[in-house]
Amino acid sequence: MQITGQIGRKTLKSVNHISNLCALTYKLLRLLVQKHETGRALMKRVVIEQIYFTAVEALLIIIPIALIVGSMLIIQFAKLSGQYDLGKTMVLIIIRELGPMITALIVILRSATSVVIEIGYMNVFNEIDAIEMAGVDPLRYVCLPRLIGITSAVFCLFIVFDLVAIIGGYAVIWTTTYIPVGNFLAQIGKALTLDDIILSVIKALCFGITITVTCIYHGFSVKKQITNIPVETSRAAIECFFYCLLINLVISVLFYI
Amino acid sequence: MNLIELSDYTVVPEGSGNGIKECNFSISRGEVCCISTDNPDDARLFLKALATLVHPLQGIYRYNNKQIDFSDKYNLLAYKKKIGYVGNDSAMVSNRTVRENLLLMRNYFEDSMSIELDENAMQLCEAFNILGRLDSRPGMLDHLELKVAITIRELTKSPDILIMEHPEELMVKGHSAFLDYIKKKFSAGLPAVFISNDRNIKENISNKKILIKNGRLSTEE
Numbered sequence: 062m063q064i065t066g067q068i069g070r071k072t073l074k075s076v077n078h079i080s081n082l083c084a085l086t087y088k089l090l091r092l093l094v095q096k097h098e099t100g101r102a103l104m105k106r107v108v109i110e111q112i113y114f115t116a117v118e119a120l121l122i123i124i125p126i127a128l129i130v131g132s133m134l135i136i137q138f139a140k141l142s143g144q145y146d147l148g149k150t151m152v153l154i155i156i157r158e159l160g161p162m163i164t165a166l167i168v169i170l171r172s173a174t175s176v177v178i179e180i181g182y183m184n185v186f187n188e189i190d191a192i193e194m195a196g197v198d199p200l201r202y203v204c205l206p207r208l209i210g211i212t213s214a215v216f217c218l219f220i221v222f223d224l225v226a227i228i229g230g231y232a233v234i235w236t237t238t239y240i241p242v243g244n245f246l247a248q249i250g251k252a253l254t255l256d257d258i259i260l261s262v263i264k265a266l267c268f269g270i271t272i273t274v275t276c277i278y279h280g281f282s283v284k285k286q287i288t289n290i291p292v293e294t295s296r297a298a299i300e301c302f303f304y305c306l307l308i309n310l311v312i313s314v315l316f317y318i
Numbered sequence: 319m320n321l322i323e324l325s326d327y328t329v330v331p332e333g334s335g336n337g338i339k340e341c342n343f344s345i346s347r348g349e350v351c352c353i354s355t356d357n358p359d360d361a362r363l364f365l366k367a368l369a370t371l372v373h374p375l376q377g378i379y380r381y382n383n384k385q386i387d388f389s390d391k392y393n394l395l396a397y398k399k400k401i402g403y404v405g406n407d408s409a410m411v412s413n414r415t416v417r418e419n420l421l422l423m424r425n426y427f428e429d430s431m432s433i434e435l436d437e438n439a440m441q442l443c444e445a446f447n448i449l450g451r452l453d454s455r456p457g458m459l460d461h462l463e464l465k466v467a468i469t470i471r472e473l474t475k476s477p478d479i480l481i482m483e484h485p486e487e488l489m490v491k492g493h494s495a496f497l498d499y500i501k502k503k504f505s506a507g508l509p510a511v512f513i514s515n516d517r518n519i520k521e522n523i524s525n526k527k528i529l530i531k532n533g534r535l536s537t538e539e
Contacts, residue, residue: 198392
């Protein structure tokens, strides 16, 4: 009986948590489509700052990682397939699956965790109260720009990762080894379909929204104790990664099977 | 007409306090209320309740005779905007400079990115001697400078009421200008509620005294 009760409580807690995340997503998306006369200039600035932090500053990390992953995969698959369908395999692995997941992972590790810490800190030290006392909605001033910024950044990083992994990886192999890779770039061009591009956009949107909403939710979940911040940060990071994996799986199943 | 009226208002305790129990309180224009207490946590909680920063367990909060609905946080923003709150736990946004914090409300509601403070704010910054700290982050300010900056922020939003914890802290280190400024504001009718241990403030500025004991409010004679 005790085990049943425990399972029931855990299930209810999880359902409650998911419904809270959905409610926050709905609230933020509703704010996004509403037309506001005030605060647009201020929001624009926060969006730009968020894109700079999440996308531009992450380039120094994502480019080497993309190069390493791209070269590694090209070497392995060139040896395995003997150039046959190498382009198709790369599109399959990098553009459809590995690119989005590695990008999401980097964004989670770099930016998402810092969003939880920042909002948690603002909560603990009454900065959210200060924003509210100015009559400013924290959802508009703090959360919405992060949603727009991180989602746009994820999309841009997808493109950078895919391009660097494929073209850069090819260049690395071509200049440093004698492994034959045939007409690799032509094969890639042939294998890449419109579906892959549309799916990349969908994945970027879903990952961006999921990562931001989960982090904002955990940031606001920090009660008035600073020791709660690392706990919520760790929870948010794991949750974000799990949700991204799940979304990736669902999208792949829906579109490719 | 009462600006703020609390009826049968109960708030759950914070820290080591008793909370606020079924209190009835009202304040109107021209009234300056000083709070004495046996427990600072209760007095602070009462100020936060007045500033709509904590939600009641029961009771009614009327602002300008209009009952406030606490169920939607968004509705409270319009009231919060009109309340100047300077508590010991008040803060500024730490990743913005003091200037940007002082400009937050103006920039948001006027939809601008101006970095020029208005004349009133500049005068207050000069009087309180923080002009040189305007481009620093709040974390670089000491406790007193931060409180001064927060007070300026709250005063320059032209509040309907000023709620303040220990205003006497601002009167040390050459901040006597503050006393003159708030006296002028109070004589112009700005209502205020504050906690103070300073006899001078209690006797000379306030015209209403209340006592919070065991979480219950009573008027001091």
